[in-house]
Amino acid sequence: MLNGRSLAAVLPSHLASVDSGQRPLVMELVYSTLREWPLLEGISRQLLRKPLRKKDADVHALVLLGLQQLRGTRIAHHAAVSETVAVCRELRKNWATGLVNGVLRTYQRQTAELIDNLSPAEKAALPEWMYQQLAKEWPHHLTKIAAASSSRPPMSLRINTRLCSPEEYKQRLHAEGIAFSADGLSNTAVTLARPIDVESVPGFTAGQISVQDVSAQLAAILLDAKPGETVLDACAAPGGKSCHIAERQPELKTLIAADIDAKRLEKVIANRDRLGLGFDCIAMDAAHPGDELGVGRFDAIVADVPCSATGVLRRNPDIKIHRGKTDIRHFAQQQTDITHGLWPLLKPGGRLLYVTCSILRAENDAQVEAFLEHHEDAAVEPFDTEVGIATEYGQQVLPAAEGGDGLYFSLIRRAL
Ligand SMILES: C[S@@+](CC[C@H](N)C(=O)[O-])C[C@H]1O[C@@H](n2cnc3c(N)ncnc32)[C@H](O)[C@@H]1O
Numbered sequence: 001m002l003n004g005r006s007l008a009a010v011l012p013s014h015l016a017s018v019d020s021g022q023r024p025l026v027m028e029l030v031y032s033t034l035r036e037w038p039l040l041e042g043i044s045r046q047l048l049r050k051p052l053r054k055k056d057a058d059v060h061a062l063v064l065l066g067l068q069q070l071r072g073t074r075i076a077h078h079a080a081v082s083e084t085v086a087v088c089r090e091l092r093k094n095w096a097t098g099l100v101n102g103v104l105r106t107y108q109r110q111t112a113e114l115i116d117n118l119s120p121a122e123k124a125a126l127p128e129w130m131y132q133q134l135a136k137e138w139p140h141h142l143t144k145i146a147a148a149s150s151s152r153p154p155m156s157l158r159i160n161t162r163l164c165s166p167e168e169y170k171q172r173l174h175a176e177g178i179a180f181s182a183d184g185l186s187n188t189a190v191t192l193a194r195p196i197d198v199e200s201v202p203g204f205t206a207g208q209i210s211v212q213d214v215s216a217q218l219a220a221i222l223l224d225a226k227p228g229e230t231v232l233d234a235c236a237a238p239g240g241k242s243c244h245i246a247e248r249q250p251e252l253k254t255l256i257a258a259d260i261d262a263k264r265l266e267k268v269i270a271n272r273d274r275l276g277l278g279f280d281c282i283a284m285d286a287a288h289p290g291d292e293l294g295v296g297r298f299d300a301i302v303a304d305v306p307c308s309a310t311g312v313l314r315r316n317p318d319i320k321i322h323r324g325k326t327d328i329r330h331f332a333q334q335q336t337d338i339t340h341g342l343w344p345l346l347k348p349g350g351r352l353l354y355v356t357c358s359i360l361r362a363e364n365d366a367q368v369e370a371f372l373e374h375h376e377d378a379a380v381e382p383f384d385t386e387v388g389i390a391t392e393y394g395q396q397v398l399p400a401a402e403g404g405d406g407l408y409f410s411l412i413r414r415a416l
Pocket residue numbers: 216234235236237238239240241242258259260261264284285286287304305306307334338
């Protein structure tokens with residue numbers, strides 16, 4: 001359906017051709033179908049006499065979309081069935097009308113039995129390999145992780161304290177009738193009771209606000225940059241954490257936001273400028289940074305490395321289709337290369353905050369463990385603020401249906 005491309009790459013151009021009033025519904029259907037994909041596949045597997053051919057992947061996706069409308073929306077069932085069947089004609093696949101109609105109607109009649117027959121991974125709406133891995137690593141949290149990974153993510157905001165006090169902003173939300181809850185760990189974080197269009201968030205264009213998950217907001221808090229420090233955010237795009245670091249600590253000596261992807265770096269620059277912040281943005285491969293940035297220059301480095309994104313499945317649900325077990329090895333290698341590449345840039349006595357949005361040990365504790373084995377001058381330090389679950393080398397925040405995303409943090413200190 002996505003031809004191997006990510007949803008983020010494919011969806012915007014498709015949405016542009018949809019009437020603006022219909023876009024929220026289309027987004028909701030696309031995202032919720034992808035979030036439930038393994039479960040819906042399990043149902044369709046039982047209902048299709050034989051799997052559809054590769055060239056009919058559109059009909060397959062349509063079946064799942066129809067099932068999701070019946071299961072997870074308030075769309076009247078007869079309308080869901082007839083509209084889904086009608087799409088077959090639009091696809092010029094009239095032959096599929098009977099098949100789609102039959103599958104959806106049988107689902108309506110045999111829902112309980114079909115759900116009963118699903119495998120545990122399908123019931124959890126997780127790919128089999130991921131389910132098995134998480135069952136091994138987080139047996140007591142698996143149900144909650146699965147529920148969070150299929151949930152509609154909350155919309156959280158970060159208040160830019162350079163331009164607006166948290167009290168002032170919260171009063172403004174009250175005054176505008178926007179319901180929210182405040183986060184316990186950070187007084188600059190609020191979560192809206194209902195997501196709204198970003199452009200309608202009060203103060204967004206004026207730079208008072210950023211949209212950022214509450215768990216992601218922990219990075220700058222845990223780094224706790226001090227006045228006069230020189231800081232490098234080495235995998236910075238789109239800039240959420242760099243901007244937060246700059247907002248929290250106006251008296252840094254230097255902050256550099258780097259990313260390997262020059263195009264994505266443009267987003268960091270746009271966010272920085274919208275928020276009225278000033279720091280340098282550079283394109284750089286953190287695995288091979290060279291000496292120009294300055295060996296032993298930085299008091300603190302943030303390595304928010306590329307990863308499986310298993311902690312943020314609900315925001316990138318196409319990962320449930322795309323990601324395979326072998327990808328984890330590839331990410332782990334990138335993570336190793338980046339942390340090893342960055343280490344010489346750190347001052348003796350400096351700290352590296354290692355961050356992932358993964359909940360898999362291979363990308364988290366196992367990475368840090370291997371790093372410590374290679375670097376005699378490295379030691380893990382506990383955080384002043386406790387977040388999530390303490391692991392051997394860091395803190396794991398698990399994704400929560402009513403809370404933040406899943407992120408891992410570890411603080412590695414370089415010996416003096
Ligand atoms: C998890 S995202 C960072 C999110 C960001 N820190 C934020 O809070 O908005 C990982 C980033 O790492 C970048 N990246 C991947 N490989 C890299 C490398 N070798 N050097 C520097 N950046 C890299 C990607 O382009 C991507 O933007």
